Amino acid sequence: MPQSSTSSPRRGTSSPWFSLQQPLSRRRFWGVAIAVFAALLVLWWVATACGLVPKIFMPTPLAVIERLAAMVANGTLLSDIGVSLLRIALAFLASTMMAVAIGVLAGTYGIWRAVIEPLVDFVRYMPVVAFVPLTILWVGTDEFQKLLVIWIGTFFQQVLMIMDAARRVPQDYIGLGRTLGMSNLAIVRRIVLPGALPDIWDATRICLGWAWTWLVLAELVAANSGMGYRIVVSQRYFQTDTIIGYILVLGLLGLLTDQIMRLVERRLFRYRQGA
Amino acid sequence: MAELTIAGVDKSYGHGEQRKQVLEQIDLTLGDNEFVSLVGASGCGKSTLLTLVAGLQTFDGGDILVDGKPIDGPGLDRGVVFQSYTLLPWKSVRANVEFALLAAGNDSASARRIADEHLALVGLSQVANAWPNQLSGGMKQRVAIARALSYKPRILLMDEPFGALDAMTRHQMQLLLTRVWESHRLTVLFVTHDVEEAVYLSDRIVALGANPGHVKAIFDVDLPRPRDETIMESAAFTALKRHVLDTIREDMPALPAF
Numbered sequence: 240m241p242q243s244s245t246s247s248p249r250r251g252t253s254s255p256w257f258s259l260q261q262p263l264s265r266r267r268f269w270g271v272a273i274a275v276f277a278a279l280l281v282l283w284w285v286a287t288a289c290g291l292v293p294k295i296f297m298p299t300p301l302a303v304i305e306r307l308a309a310m311v312a313n314g315t316l317l318s319d320i321g322v323s324l325l326r327i328a329l330a331f332l333a334s335t336m337m338a339v340a341i342g343v344l345a346g347t348y349g350i351w352r353a354v355i356e357p358l359v360d361f362v363r364y365m366p367v368v369a370f371v372p373l374t375i376l377w378v379g380t381d382e383f384q385k386l387l388v389i390w391i392g393t394f395f396q397q398v399l400m401i402m403d404a405a406r407r408v409p410q411d412y413i414g415l416g417r418t419l420g421m422s423n424l425a426i427v428r429r430i431v432l433p434g435a436l437p438d439i440w441d442a443t444r445i446c447l448g449w450a451w452t453w454l455v456l457a458e459l460v461a462a463n464s465g466m467g468y469r470i471v472v473s474q475r476y477f478q479t480d481t482i483i484g485y486i487l488v489l490g491l492l493g494l495l496t497d498q499i500m501r502l503v504e505r506r507l508f509r510y511r512q513g514a
Numbered sequence: 515m516a517e518l519t520i521a522g523v524d525k526s527y528g529h530g531e532q533r534k535q536v537l538e539q540i541d542l543t544l545g546d547n548e549f550v551s552l553v554g555a556s557g558c559g560k561s562t563l564l565t566l567v568a569g570l571q572t573f574d575g576g577d578i579l580v581d582g583k584p585i586d587g588p589g590l591d592r593g594v595v596f597q598s599y600t601l602l603p604w605k606s607v608r609a610n611v612e613f614a615l616l617a618a619g620n621d622s623a624s625a626r627r628i629a630d631e632h633l634a635l636v637g638l639s640q641v642a643n644a645w646p647n648q649l650s651g652g653m654k655q656r657v658a659i660a661r662a663l664s665y666k667p668r669i670l671l672m673d674e675p676f677g678a679l680d681a682m683t684r685h686q687m688q689l690l691l692t693r694v695w696e697s698h699r700l701t702v703l704f705v706t707h708d709v710e711e712a713v714y715l716s717d718r719i720v721a722l723g724a725n726p727g728h729v730k731a732i733f734d735v736d737l738p739r740p741r742d743e744t745i746m747e748s749a750a751f752t753a754l755k756r757h758v759l760d761t762i763r764e765d766m767p768a769l770p771a772f
Contacts, residue, residue: 409598409600411598411600412602414568414570414596415594415600416617417569417570417587417588418568418569418570418588418589418590418592418593419588419613419617419618419665420588420590420617420618421617425617429613430602433602433604434602434603434604436604508604509645510605510645510646510647511603512645
């Protein structure tokens with residue numbers, strides 16, 4: 240006779256820390272997530288308020304908030320954000336448009352894949368940071384150089400991801416277009432592009448996250464405006480409160496753009512529900 | 515409405531030592547409004563042959579003619595139903611049918627009207643606005659059939675269209691296809707691995723042998739039409755099914771003895 244021993248798993252009582260595939264309720268998920276943030280904040284506050292860490296290296300949370308509030312009041316923060324947002328928007332738009340055009344082409348036609356994939360695969364392993372001095376030598380230190388750094392950082396990743404997205408469109412969809420007598424261009428525009436769009440959108444969202452890194456890199460070197468520039472200037476004057484404040488704002492901006500992209504994704508691709 | 519002629523068609527894949535002949539000297543003629551099934555063991559090249567007729571792949575030798583004219587790639591004279599449904603997921607059910615009609619040169623008003631007519635034909639008017647993802651496999655394939663019929667191809671090519679469906683749904687689809695075909699006659703080339711399905715649907719059954727694929731035997735199906743499911747229990751049906759199965763089994767590797 241089988242024993243109903245204590246080792247048999249019972250629903251509702253097993254620990255969520257040690258059970259695989261046990262779904263967590265939405266409430267519990269966010270409860271845990273917020274608790275982690277709160278715990279880190281408290282840790283930061285205790286460590287700085289008690290003087291465990293010298294204030295000059297690590298200001299208190301309150302000092303950072305006050306600093307940011309002051310910079311909002313005198314307009315510095317918003318103008319820095321504005322400059323940086325414009326840069327990332329322009330460079331990312333250029334990168335995305337080129338990556339979609341070239342990626343879809345390479346994902347659809349074997350010959351273009353041979354032209355593009357090995358080359359891009361090689362280039363994307365070259366460190367973006369190492370291109371910064373070169374961009375300055377090539378185009379100087381004006382606005383275009385900032386855009387170029389962001390573009391180098393994102394385009395080569397994005398084009399490969401978009402090429403894969405186009406290749407994942409089922410061959411039978413293309414076969415359908417051909418049996419309907421559609422031209423190659425019409426098949427690319429009306430079948431491959433819409434078919435790959437959800438994956439293209441996802442690739443774009445991920446690359447946008449990386450683009451923020453390249454933006455700050457571009458502004459750390461040879462810039463006289465933007466959020467990265469403010470961080471470098473603050474270093475000279477030992478303003479750790481500004482540096483930490485700006486890093487937090489950058490994180491928030493990245494999070495915000497990511498959430499906006501996800502929101503649009505849910506709207507745009509409603510047809511995927513129930514898939 | 516149309517006659518399909520396959521004359522001495524050869525097809526191979528690969529180059530050099532990797533080269534493999536998959537079809538050798540295929541000769542087959544489908545008469546006007548004839549329903550012909552291709553059956554055979556897996557790997558005999560039956561789906562490849564259908565792909566060649568659809569114009570989706572090139573072949574090495576021979577000719578494929580529709581009403582005496584050699585085909586030049588795919589075309590609207592041949593409608594194709596794939597096993598994988600191939601409904602475009604970002605378009606509604608109605609828009610999927612309209613997509614084909616617009617590609618065939620209809621204006622949007624007539625595309626809408628013809629799409630609705632054909633969705634009614636397969637009994638799916640009530641889901642015209644649904645997304646494909648909301649439909650069952652059987653419903654998706656009914657939409658695909660409606661789409662393939664909508665632009666009035668002269669020949670309908672079906673590549674194991676019910677292969678991915680469960681037995682009950684497959685049976686329903688066979689009844690539906692028979693009903694549709696008996697009222698809207700057209701020439702059909704139908705690939706299947708289900709011999710019972712082939713006997714039930716066809717006027718003629720072509721059994722392909724393997725390595726390389728060749729026409730092994732052709733069976734006339736002398737069962738009366740219109741057909742309903744009771745015919746599957748008739749002696750003539752069972753005898754023919756047995757006969758076709760025996761022919762195909764000769765090509766299959768023997769099971770080890772117990």
